[in-house]
Amino acid sequence: MSKSIIDVAKAAGVSKSTVSRVLNNGSVKPETRDKVFRAIKELDYYPNAMARGLKGKSNHIIGVIIPKVAGKTSSVFESKQALSTLNGIEEIISKQDYSLLLIFDLLLTKGNEFKNNDHDYLKYFRENKIDGLIILAKRNEDNNLQNAINEYKPIVYIGERFKDYGGYNIYVHYKKFNKQVYNYLYDEGHTNIVSITDRSTIWEVGVRKYDAYKEFCKEKNIIYEEENIIDVNKLANNIYDVIEDKLESGCTAFYLEDSYITIKIMNILYEMNKKVPDDVSVISIEHGGNDISAIYPFITTVNIPNYEMGKESAKLLMDILQNRPVNDKEILLKPHMIERKSVKIIEK
Amino acid sequence: MSKSIIDVAKAAGVSKSTVSRVLNNGSVKPETRDKVFRAIKELDYYPNAMARGLKGKSNHIIGVIIPKVAGKTSSVFESKQALSTLNGIEEIISKQDYSLLLIFDLLLTKGNEFKNNDHDYLKYFRENKIDGLIILAKRNEDNNLQNAINEYKPIVYIGERFKDYGGYNIYVHYKKFNKQVYNYLYDEGHTNIVSITDRSTIWEVGVRKYDAYKEFCKEKNIIYEEENIIDVNKLANNIYDVIEDKLESGCTAFYLEDSYITIKIMNILYEMNKKVPDDVSVISIEHGGNDISAIYPFITTVNIPNYEMGKESAKLLMDILQNRPVNDKEILLKPHMIERKSVKIIEK
DNA sequence: TTGAAAGCGGTACCAT
DNA sequence: ATGGTACCGCTTTCAA
Numbered sequence: 001m002s003k004s005i006i007d008v009a010k011a012a013g014v015s016k017s018t019v020s021r022v023l024n025n026g027s028v029k030p031e032t033r034d035k036v037f038r039a040i041k042e043l044d045y046y047p048n049a050m051a052r053g054l055k056g057k058s059n060h061i062i063g064v065i066i067p068k069v070a071g072k073t074s075s076v077f078e079s080k081q082a083l084s085t086l087n088g089i090e091e092i093i094s095k096q097d098y099s100l101l102l103i104f105d106l107l108l109t110k111g112n113e114f115k116n117n118d119h120d121y122l123k124y125f126r127e128n129k130i131d132g133l134i135i136l137a138k139r140n141e142d143n144n145l146q147n148a149i150n151e152y153k154p155i156v157y158i159g160e161r162f163k164d165y166g167g168y169n170i171y172v173h174y175k176k177f178n179k180q181v182y183n184y185l186y187d188e189g190h191t192n193i194v195s196i197t198d199r200s201t202i203w204e205v206g207v208r209k210y211d212a213y214k215e216f217c218k219e220k221n222i223i224y225e226e227e228n229i230i231d232v233n234k235l236a237n238n239i240y241d242v243i244e245d246k247l248e249s250g251c252t253a254f255y256l257e258d259s260y261i262t263i264k265i266m267n268i269l270y271e272m273n274k275k276v277p278d279d280v281s282v283i284s285i286e287h288g289g290n291d292i293s294a295i296y297p298f299i300t301t302v303n304i305p306n307y308e309m310g311k312e313s314a315k316l317l318m319d320i321l322q323n324r325p326v327n328d329k330e331i332l333l334k335p336h337m338i339e340r341k342s343v344k345i346i347e348k
Numbered sequence: 349m350s351k352s353i354i355d356v357a358k359a360a361g362v363s364k365s366t367v368s369r370v371l372n373n374g375s376v377k378p379e380t381r382d383k384v385f386r387a388i389k390e391l392d393y394y395p396n397a398m399a400r401g402l403k404g405k406s407n408h409i410i411g412v413i414i415p416k417v418a419g420k421t422s423s424v425f426e427s428k429q430a431l432s433t434l435n436g437i438e439e440i441i442s443k444q445d446y447s448l449l450l451i452f453d454l455l456l457t458k459g460n461e462f463k464n465n466d467h468d469y470l471k472y473f474r475e476n477k478i479d480g481l482i483i484l485a486k487r488n489e490d491n492n493l494q495n496a497i498n499e500y501k502p503i504v505y506i507g508e509r510f511k512d513y514g515g516y517n518i519y520v521h522y523k524k525f526n527k528q529v530y531n532y533l534y535d536e537g538h539t540n541i542v543s544i545t546d547r548s549t550i551w552e553v554g555v556r557k558y559d560a561y562k563e564f565c566k567e568k569n570i571i572y573e574e575e576n577i578i579d580v581n582k583l584a585n586n587i588y589d590v591i592e593d594k595l596e597s598g599c600t601a602f603y604l605e606d607s608y609i610t611i612k613i614m615n616i617l618y619e620m621n622k623k624v625p626d627d628v629s630v631i632s633i634e635h636g637g638n639d640i641s642a643i644y645p646f647i648t649t650v651n652i653p654n655y656e657m658g659k660e661s662a663k664l665l666m667d668i669l670q671n672r673p674v675n676d677k678e679i680l681l682k683p684h685m686i687e688r689k690s691v692k693i694i695e696k
Numbered sequence: 697t698t699g700a701a702a703g704c705g706g707t708a709c710c711a712t
Numbered sequence: 713a714t715g716g717t718a719c720c721g722c723t724t725t726c727a728a
Contacts, residue, residue, distance in 0.1 A: 015715045017707085050402045104447075353722060362699085363700075371722090375697070399720070701726090706719105710715100710716085
């Protein structure tokens with residue numbers, strides 16, 4: 001049988017109000033406080049978080065909404081983006097004695113776009129299960145979020161800039177950095193660039209590649225070819241053929257989405273006996289620290305600060321929950337490139 | 349302002365008892381039920397999980413204790429073991445509309461062993477935050493667990509066989525399978541085998557290698573050399589030298605702990621211009637599906653069913669929580685080896 | 697089938 | 713500084 005505050009009160013010879021005060025750092029005479037603490041120890045008493053929550057007290061749980069892409073074989077816990085972000089969140093959260101409630105939200109594919117499941121994540125607020133929420137997902141089309149920020153407890157959205165949102169937002173400018181990558185390759189002499197991307201990723205990185213490429217082509221006066229961005233989800237088992245095709249038609253550089261794709265492509269290039277960067281250049285995105293460079297130490301990569309995004313969002317949330325002043329409701333983080341030896345300089 | 353059961357009762361023109369009955373599938377006249385549901389919809393009412401929990405009702409949250417190894421740079425969300433297991437858990441849990449509360453437990457290093465932090469994970473039960481618990485950790489020395497199984501809600505322990513525990517246990521026989529690996533290499537003609545392992549992993553796989561190797565040596569009449577098991581945590585930056593050393597002293601096969609170590613060693617062997625398996629044989633452990641074979645398609649691996657362990661443990665927990673009959677309190681799962689082309693047959 | 701009321705384990709206000 | 717008590721939102725028993 002579990003002990004209640006009344007048991008403690010009896011054991012300590014005080015009223016339950018006093019015990020409550022001790023528990024909540026109210027003003028209590030030191031001796032009384034000691035008595036109560038002794039009783040708590042003796043009885044091995046722990047306050048019931050549920051009962052506390054009833055009065056609107058924090059339960060020290062924050063929710064993280066993690067998108068699950070329906071139909072994708074690889075699951076949430078295999079996405080480097082999500083994992084790095086969770087890492088960052090955990091780093092902050094666990095120091096503050098908060099715990100993480102993972103809320104999985106199914107993303108349904110709808111043509112080329114995603115649609116959030118009707119699963120209503122806001123119910124976790126309504127049910128009072130969480131004190132705050134971090135959302136890692138495509139949510140630009142999510143109207144609920146708009147209302148939620150007024151109605152409920154704090155919500156931090158991680159991903160792209162959420163226009164007209166007005167809530168807390170940690171973001172990276174995906175289109176911009178994608179363009180920077182294209183420009184970098186261009187400056188090294190590459191014009192026939194093929195991206196292999198993954199639109200079914202949880203964030204918008206892949207999606208923004210299209211706009212970036214379009215702008216890039218326009219600015220550099222290159223003919224825009226839609227097939228120069230390949231969505232792995234659309235490829236069945238013919239990646240090999242597609243790569244071969246692209247190489248034959250003059251592609252000099254591959255821009256790869258993540259470690260999974262990079263590994264796949266590197267294996268294929270190896271089978272083809274193509275050398276990087278002598279035969280073809282390669283540039284990749286690292287979503288989780290050095291997940292690519294650990295395997296291929298010579299590949300030039302762009303590092304997306306997912307870990308930092310997680311960290312910043314958790315910090316922000318903690319600040320809000322603990323009534324510390326918040327400077328910026330929106331924080332922009334920037335990817336950075338690490339040049340290694342996988343991009344060949346092509347003389348023009 | 350959030351709505352309460354009383355608001356619904358008023359709107360529906362019934363008493364709050366009736367609303368409660370509707371919510372909990374008590375017997376209510378169909379028309380009344382309809383009225384109440386309509387009111388619930390209209391008001392956008394959600395029962396407060398806290399208030400429910402107060403009466404001992406399930407809150408549909410299960411906890412997962414995840415060990416964090418203190419001082420290790422790589423974090424929880426980078427351990428393939430933990431991730432695969434979480435994947436399995438998530439797979440089951442989310443179908444049943446439960447969510448996961450992650451509880452991070454710091455593991456302190458104490459000489460060669462680990463010691464659990466004084467962080468008391470049982471408080472999550474005492475505080476009524478969770479309905480059940482899955483523990484992924486080294487806990488063989490944990491006495492609290494012993495009491496906990498009687499005192500609290502269901503706990504499933506994943507890892508090794510937990511002797512004299514009496515609780516729910518999903519396990520793999522680590523020593524046995526380690527020995528099978530050694531025997532396999534022996535049958536292919538290898539006797540000078542070096543393991544590169546990681547004792548600071550969250551589970552006992554690495555630790556059991558020592559016993560396995562000892563037994564193996566005894567049975568096969570090989571001189572047991574402690575330095576033939578190398579703990580990466582003890583190596584500073586001289587892995588390269590150590591590998592070179594071992595190769596020079598006649599080592600014909602490396603038995604590698606996980607994908608991180610495998611990647612590291614493969615890179616070093618590449619630098620040394622040593623070919624696998626011509627110059628040296630390699631066998632690795634996959635903790636997360638094909639995390640190694642995706643990168644090195646020719647490496648022979650042993651697959652530890654972490655995903656399945658997660659799945660089984662979650663199933664078990666769900667069965668218990670939902671009062672379904674439970675057949676086995678202990679479930680043994682078995683790793684399996686996939687032979688590829690990284691082990692050379694040595695003629696004697 | 698339904699309603700009234702007690703109680704779950706706390707918090708917080710009002711007295712003393 | 714401490715105690716008494718109303719109340720948080722819900723479940724459950726008892727009576728009607």
